[in-house]
Amino acid sequence: xxxxxxxxxxxxxxxxxxxxxxxxxxxxxxxxxxxxxxxxxxxxxxxxxxxxxxxxxxxxxxxxxxxxxxxxxxxxxxxxxxxxxxxxxxxxxxxxxxxxxxxxxxxxxxxxxxxxxxxxxxxxxxxxxxxxxxxxxxxxxxxxxxxxxxxxxxxxxxxxxxxxxxxxxxxxxxxxxxxxxxxxxxxxxxxxxxxxxxxxxxxxxxxxxxxxxxxxxxxxxxxxxxxxxxxxxxxxxxxxxxxxxxxxxxxxxxxxxxxxxxxxxxxxxxxxxxxxxxxxxxxxxxxxxxxxxxxxxxxxxxxxxxxxxxxxxxxxxxxxxxxxxxxxxxxxxxxxxxxxxxx
Amino acid sequence: xxxxxxxxxxxxxxxxxxxxxxxxxxxxxxxxxxxxxxxxxxxxxxxxxxxxxxxxxxxxxxxxxxxxxxxxxxxxxxxxxxxxxxxxxxxxxxxxxxxxxxxxxxxxxxxxxxxxxxxxxxxxxxxxxxxxxxxxxxxxxxxxxxxxxxxxxxxxxxxxxxxxxxxxxxxxxxxxxxxxxxxxxxxxxxxxxxxxxxxxxxxxxxxxxxxxxxxxxxxxxxxxxxxxxxxxxxxxxxxxxxxxxxxxxxxxxxxxxxxxxxxxxxxxxxxxxxxxxxxxxxxxxxxxxxxxxxxxxxxxxxxxxxxxxxxxxxxxxxxxxxxxxxxxxxxxxxxxxxxxxxxxxxxxxxxxxxxxxxxxxxxxxxxxxxxxxxxxxx
Numbered sequence: 201x202x203x204x205x206x207x208x209x210x211x212x213x214x215x216x217x218x219x220x221x222x223x224x225x226x227x228x229x230x231x232x233x234x235x236x237x238x239x240x241x242x243x244x245x246x247x248x249x250x251x252x253x254x255x256x257x258x259x260x261x262x263x264x265x266x267x268x269x270x271x272x273x274x275x276x277x278x279x280x281x282x283x284x285x286x287x288x289x290x291x292x293x294x295x296x297x298x299x300x301x302x303x304x305x306x307x308x309x310x311x312x313x314x315x316x317x318x319x320x321x322x323x324x325x326x327x328x329x330x331x332x333x334x335x336x337x338x339x340x341x342x343x344x345x346x347x348x349x350x351x352x353x354x355x356x357x358x359x360x361x362x363x364x365x366x367x368x369x370x371x372x373x374x375x376x377x378x379x380x381x382x383x384x385x386x387x388x389x390x391x392x393x394x395x396x397x398x399x400x401x402x403x404x405x406x407x408x409x410x411x412x413x414x415x416x417x418x419x420x421x422x423x424x425x426x427x428x429x430x431x432x433x434x435x436x437x438x439x440x441x442x443x444x445x446x447x448x449x450x451x452x453x454x455x456x457x458x459x460x461x462x463x464x465x466x467x468x469x470x471x472x473x474x475x476x477x478x479x480x481x482x483x484x485x486x487x488x489x490x491x492x493x494x495x496x497x498x499x500x501x502x503x504x505x506x507x508x509x510x511x512x513x514x515x516x517x518x519x520x521x522x523x524x525x526x527x528x529x530x531x532x533x534x535x536x537x538x539x540x541x542x543x
Numbered sequence: 544x545x546x547x548x549x550x551x552x553x554x555x556x557x558x559x560x561x562x563x564x565x566x567x568x569x570x571x572x573x574x575x576x577x578x579x580x581x582x583x584x585x586x587x588x589x590x591x592x593x594x595x596x597x598x599x600x601x602x603x604x605x606x607x608x609x610x611x612x613x614x615x616x617x618x619x620x621x622x623x624x625x626x627x628x629x630x631x632x633x634x635x636x637x638x639x640x641x642x643x644x645x646x647x648x649x650x651x652x653x654x655x656x657x658x659x660x661x662x663x664x665x666x667x668x669x670x671x672x673x674x675x676x677x678x679x680x681x682x683x684x685x686x687x688x689x690x691x692x693x694x695x696x697x698x699x700x701x702x703x704x705x706x707x708x709x710x711x712x713x714x715x716x717x718x719x720x721x722x723x724x725x726x727x728x729x730x731x732x733x734x735x736x737x738x739x740x741x742x743x744x745x746x747x748x749x750x751x752x753x754x755x756x757x758x759x760x761x762x763x764x765x766x767x768x769x770x771x772x773x774x775x776x777x778x779x780x781x782x783x784x785x786x787x788x789x790x791x792x793x794x795x796x797x798x799x800x801x802x803x804x805x806x807x808x809x810x811x812x813x814x815x816x817x818x819x820x821x822x823x824x825x826x827x828x829x830x831x832x833x834x835x836x837x838x839x840x841x842x843x844x845x846x847x848x849x850x851x852x853x854x855x856x857x858x859x860x861x862x863x864x865x866x867x868x869x870x871x872x873x874x875x876x877x878x879x880x881x882x883x884x885x886x887x888x889x890x891x892x893x894x895x896x897x898x899x900x901x902x903x904x905x906x907x908x909x910x911x912x913x914x915x916x917x918x919x920x921x
Contacts, residue, residue, distance in 0.1 A: 228628050339648075340645060
């Protein structure tokens with residue numbers, strides 16, 4: 201356990217400086233796409249906690265992205281708040297709404313929970329669209345400001361990317377700490393066997409609510425970065441399809457694996473952009489890749505590595521078993537082929 | 544991992560393919576090729592391709608061939624923004640598209656900041672009212688179309704009450720918000736105000752509501768596919784009152800999809816290939832020959848957008864974005880000077896267009912122009 205723990209942390213610490221310097225040569229388009237990848241990774245990390253670690257199938261992550269984005273847009277555009285304050289309030293608001301939505305999660309599981317969260321997503325979308333006095337309705341909210349720090353404008357492509365990167369690092373470390381704390385183990389215990397977890401003294405009600413709320417808060421945080429990234433929001437990016445894509449992101453990356461959300465977000469948000477070079481074919485190719493992936497590896501891209509590792513260790517174990525198998529021939533000239541056929 | 548390698552290979556090949564030829568002028572078209580806007584975007588793409596091919600065959604603009612690149616906006620604001628950002632990075636002389644208003648609102652700050660002119664196909668009122676000097680339309684602002692339609696309802700249809708059916712997106716809501724005050728100003732009562740969904744399949748309930756409202760006329764403001772579905776539902780419910788609409792309701796795609804249900808529909812149209820102008824008929828034929836179906840107004844918009852770039856660039860005599868934007872404000876391009884513009888067009892100081900438009904009725908599956916309405920400020 202402690203070895204794996206250190207590898208994750210090591211990867212985070214190595215990746216950070218690379219991600220800090222590597223995109224410096226990119227133009228605004230490249231920076232936008234890489235920033236979008238990080239923002240969606242945050243949202244997917246949150247869903248990975250609820251789905252991958254706590255085993256709660258949620259179709260509401262797109263709605264939490266929307267809650268975070270709208271809260272930030274309203275606070276910065278209409279109330280004139282600075283972005284960091286709006287970010288904290290948006291994240292907190294998503295946490296609170298997550299707690300409230302978590303209550304049904306205590307009563308229903310699996311696809312019933314998916315239905316409850318699906319309904320919630322639709323309600324959030326309708327509020328965003330119909331309450332025009334607050335959200336701008338179908339016309340959306342424009343000119344969402346990017347941050348400044350001590351008079352320095354962080355609104356340029358590279359500067360804002362680095363802001364997003366720092367926030368992503370902070371949230372990734374929080375997630376890492378959370379998963380390796382007793383809380384993280386409690387989440388996994390509930391996912392694996394709720395009754396046993398309860399019998400060991402895990403407060404299922406509190407931990408289920410927490411998993412939901414923290415996952416939602418990550419969605420809200422991602423939304424709070426999405427709004428200034430795009431500088432314009434309307435209800436369409438937070439419709440039900442957004443939640444489905446986020447679910448695909450987590451599953452494609454590998455639900456319950458720490459870096460799965462990053463791999464999955466690369467797959468869902470960057471791959472379509474990279475495939476643009478193929479002209480009119482790009483969505484077809486993307487869809488084919490998704491199909492093949494789900495068929496070949498239902499455990500996601502990182503699941504492929506795990507499966508390969510399992511396969512290797514099984515082969516090794518098989519070799520050891522074969523070597524250790526007692527033979528009747530006792531070292532005489534037995535043909536191993538015949539032995540194999542007999543056994 | 545395999546996917547990553549594959550993606551990297553694709554990206555690499557894109558980088559090589561992207562290196563442009565020196566004596567070309569690059570126009571990048573960010574357009575709806577997938578998502579709900581795909582029918583409109585495909586027409587626009589074809590129209591712009593047709594124009595670019597014609598201009599290139601005649602030697603290009605100021606001796607430079609047009610290199611026209613299309614990027615799919617997915618009818619999604621975020622993806623549009625990425626594509627427009629890419630267009631600016633790739634040094635587009637002018638950005639063409641998109642058509643849907645949400646994606647326009649999400650991307651127009653980028654071209655404004657980079658001082659790249661953007662010629663769009665949107666009709667929603669808001670985006671030319673924000674002081675952006677680089678945004679230009681190819682069609683009438685819905686806020687300019689609605690007074691014409693309201694006059695028509697009062698004077699020709701002689702309606703005292705109207706049921707309004709609109710689509711709940713920025714296009715439909717914008718149109719509804721512009722139309723209702725115009726009707727009320729003329730003393731016409733709103734008998735029903737019915738919102739419908741984008742992508743809605745079944746309009747039976749809405750048609751029944753319209754029927755029960757028993758208004759003198761029905762004003763329908765939906766996107767193309769929804770318009771066709773509504774017309775079919777309206778006929779099934781036996782609505783006999785005049786059905787009046789704007790450009791989308793009388794589009795070629797709607798007539799094709801709605802079949803007989805489209806007969807008798809009347810309304811105001813900015814651009815259509817059946818307009819009584821030889822230039823439109825000629826364009827309509829060329830389009831039909833090349834693509835095998837009738838162009839709707841979006842095909843004309845895409846076609847004239849490219850010719851607008853040609854006409855204005857030749858007028859300023861150089862490839863200069865700032866001078867282009869300046870010259871297009873207040874410009875007037877006549878068919879006599881540039882046949883590719885298809886109809887005499889004037890641009891206002893805000894980037895809106897002013898031109899003649901048409902009152903049309905669909906008879907036997909064909910749009911027939913009844914009246915030609917003059918420019919607002921000729």
